[in-house]
Amino acid sequence: MASQKIQKVHPPFHFVLFPFMAQGYMIPMVDIARLLVQHGVTITIVTTPHKVERFNNVLNRAIEAGLPINVVHVKLTFQEVGLPEGQDNIDSFDSMEFMVPFFQSGCNLLSLWFFTLLSIILDQAV
Numbered sequence: 001m002a003s004q005k006i007q008k009v010h011p012p013f014h015f016v017l018f019p020f021m022a023q024g025y026m027i028p029m030v031d032i033a034r035l036l037v038q039h040g041v042t043i044t045i046v047t048t049p050h051k052v053e054r055f056n057n058v059l060n061r062a063i064e065a066g067l068p069i070n071v072v073h074v075k076l077t078f079q080e081v082g083l084p085e086g087q088d089n090i091d092s093f094d095s096m097e098f099m100v101p102f103f104q105s106g107c108n109l110l111s112l113w114f115f116t117l118l119s120i121i122l123d124q125a126v
Contacts, residue, residue, distance in 0.1 A: 014042045014121055018114070019051070021106055023091040026055040030062055030069075037067045044070040046110075046117065051089055072117060076109045 015036055019025040026047070033043040045059070052059065052073055062069050079085045083098055083105065090099065 012040050012042055014044065016044045016046060016114070016117065016121070018046050018110065021048075021051075021089055021102070023089060026051060027058055030055070030058050033069050034062060034067060037069065042068045042070070044072055044117070044121070046072045046074055046113070048076055048089075049073045050087075050092075074110065074113050076106060 015033075017029050017033060019029040029045060033045060036043055047055075052071060059069070059071055063071070083102055084093075087093060087098075087102075090102065093099065093102070
């Protein structure tokens with residue numbers, strides 16, 4: 001009787017990257033994404049609409065090169081927690097008084113969004 005090898009097929013890894021909400025993190029995040037996709041990994045970068053506007057060229061070049069990089073725009077509603085609208089990056093604040101509320105609310109809002117996104121990705125993998 002011939003022996004048969006049963007090979008289990010695993011879906012490719014899928015990394016979800018959240019750049020820190022400050023200046024200087026998006027380009028290194030795209031660089032990390034480029035390195036990971038060379039190893040067969042799918043990447044999803046989660047960012048805000050204002051931040052993606054700043055780095056549209058970097059992201060578009062990577063995507064146009066055929067790299068499996070997805071970009072998900074998350075609209076964080078900071079005005080609900082008393083922060084100015086449209087300021088989704090720490091370098092956009094005129095005053096340091098907004099820093100702690102920004103990080104607290106940003107982390108809370110992102111964590112809710114993260115679990116929703118993760119469940120969508122997991123559903124697609126099955």
